[in-house]
Amino acid sequence: MNKLESKQVNFYYGSSHALKDINLAIEANTVTALIGPSGCGKSTYLRLFNRMNDLISDTRLTGEVIIDGVNIYKKGINVDNLRKMTGMVFQKPNPFPKSIFENVAYGLRVNGITDKKFIEERVETTIKQVVLWDEVKDKLKKSAFELSGGQQQRLCIARAMAIQPSVILMDEPTSALDPISTSKVEELIHELKTKYTIVIVTHNMQQAARVSDHTAFFYLGELVEYGVTKQIFTNPNVERTQNYITGRFG
């Protein structure tokens, strides 16, 4: 069964039509890259899966967005619980104004977990998973702002993973990072694939090619082409995709 799916999805900001008839199915434990020029609707699409767009007033959605076979926009869905199932990583590292430890523990606490031991263990294993443990283990009580940008972003990934979601949504997670931090995050994505379904928006063609199994190319709110990454990058079916990935526009 497909992990994530969208059927005939249309999305509007007021009267502007941001997504047009998007049909897409994403398998579990794969990495899917969303590419396309700025403003084509990649972020909007990504944010459908944890209903982040609900926060923006005067928006409208038609069609179905499905996780694990359930339409997440149907009546009676608890949005907080839905968001617990999906982790999100943002463009710029955005740790909370709290300690490193509390940043990772945050998701557990807001979801009602109070067992101290359990939280400590989970925080440690998660930080180890993002390969940050050795760098921060002596300063868990220090403010997260004291970390470097790359460390902060890995912390944010750990924060998203601590509640053990099954899906991780990443919106240009490396666009604010230096090349070394970027490659660390990319390695991490590679490892996380075994446990999570990952959707990543990226501006960087090489990155899409490096980390993803499947790639979806968006243009002006439409899904132009979707397929196995290798095929999209070597032999796209649509000419517009070809033009974009070879840098003729975008």
Next chain:
Amino acid sequence: MKPFFKNFSEKLIEGLLMICGTITSLTVVLIVFFLFKEGLGVFNKKAVEEGYVVMVNKSNPVNSISPEDIKNIFDSKITSWKDLGGKNDSIILFRLEDISNYFTDEQIGENFEGLPLLLNRVVDSIPQILAFFPEKYLGKNFKGREIEAGKITFSTFFGGKEWFPTAQPAAQLGVMPLVMGTLWVSLGAILLALPLGLAAAIFLSEIAKDKVRRVMKPLIELLAGIPSVVYGFFGLVVIVPAIQKLFNLPVGETGLAGSIILGIMALPTIITISEDAMRNTPRAMKEASLALGASKWQTIYKIVIPYSISGISAAAILGIGRAIGETMAVLMVTGNAAVIPTSILEPMRTIPATIAAELGEAPDGGLHYKALFALGCILFIITLVINLIVEFISGSKKNRRV
């Protein structure tokens, strides 16, 4: 010629602009100068009526009496020299009119020409005496000793428990009741306004729909524009009677009435500043919290409020500052009794209200006048400190964000 002229007028304008640029600094300096010149003049002045001297017998070891002690002696609350650090003798208070108890009119003489001699005799012969009389009756070779009576010092001014500048024979200039009154009324105001203001700010910045916000925000800003005298008037005709009825008091003019009015007046400051601070919370940070399954409310109290805490504290402190400095509204509704308050349901008097109520009656340059300027100095220093605290808070915030 032309470029020279152009250059010249350009320089002239620049000079003019520079002068204007310094005007606020200049004003602050002038305010400090005039306020403190008059205000500091109150210290080391004597609270005893001008032209009077206070004499004791040569054998009396007491050197000085504070204004408060003078009052207590006159009120017979202090009767022994021991209380003033002297011998264990009772005080014999002597005022000029008491002279007729000791001597006949004949001895005094028709034009009081006998007075200096008689006064000398009285003071010299009674060891326990404390004599008040006009300096002009002080004879040559006076055998008594003048003591320093009613000197106003820092400690009598700031520690004094009574404010009664027109009291006889010694003006009582203790700011304690005024300071306490100001604190009670302002703290009461902030206790009312802070929770309400914060709640409203949270509502406006995080919960309200755009449409609601667009109506409410200007209304609240309007609240800030209403003159304080109108608030005072409203308090006087609505809140004061209501409090009187509600608590069954003899008068409704109480600290509580002041706190309520000041609270209403502080609301716009608190709401706008803390709302601004909360709206400055990066969207991504709020989204990150929501994306972890936190509810909107959890996001508000776990992320938004901690993030904007410095702005919120600045709002609270500025609110207190406005409350402390507010004059007219308080003057109109608090009843202005200069006593140290024991309950919020008593009449109280604040520092600004005291200045406003009394400056008109204080003779220019007199002790009372100077005392009121000293109150002005206190207010000025409080506002400076508040500004510095706010500056410090928002400064540390900036550093953190870098």
Next chain:
Amino acid sequence: MAIDENKITRSKKRNQSIAFCVFAVIGFLIVAILVTVLSFIVIKGIGVINWDFITKMPEDGMTKGGIYPAIIGTLCLVGGSMIFAFPIGVMAAICMNEYVKDGILKKIIKQMTNNLSGVPSIVFGLFGMALFVNKLGFGDSILAGSLTLGLLALPVVIRTTEEALKAVDDTFRHASLGLGATTWQTTRNVVLPIAFPNIITGLILSVGRVSGETAPILFTVAAYFLPKLPTSIFDQAMALPYHLYVLSTSGTNIEESRPIAYGTALVLIIIVLLTNILANILRKYFSKKVKMN
């Protein structure tokens, strides 16, 4: 780890509903307070206001007649203070924003302006009395009162003007400077015209502020009762806010002069409302115009 998902979900939901409910109620409560204050004064005062009320002298120990001299006095004070504060404030803001470079000097001036704006109005009153009334010998006069009010309005004028100047995009300045214009020419011909609407808005708002101030004029100009109009700037004058204070606390017959007090309060509120509305209209009107250009 056994946690009851449903229970937690429910309690999260409940807490949120309670909190939001409380906040909404408080938000509306505050608006209700404002509406109460305003409507109370409007309802009580509206019957009092008529042509006679605003054009007649007070009569019968201020229990009858109008508030004409107080209106005129307030107009004089507002006018006087603005003649003083507006040009100086605008120039100070220009100096700060266009001339002085970022650095210690600017910081000091900023801090001082900030301090001045935090000084309680009664302290301005004290200062005005010491400097203008006594030291400079103006006596209780419109001149002394206007200067005192002007000083109080200065930080407001400076701040709004500075904001207006800051809102002008630097590209305008660079374009003008690039053509060889001096800083002053750039300021006068390019920056000021663009910033003008917002500067005027600031002026109007400070008029609203100044017209309601009482404490600074208590000892510098205000007359308890003066049944004639001022003839020179060295005359005392009545003023609306002080008149309201006198009527409601120390008039000869407080009960009988209540209606006049309500009327006076309403006139003050109308002034504030008018300045607010005018400022908003101007802001909208000009912002449209700028967009069209």
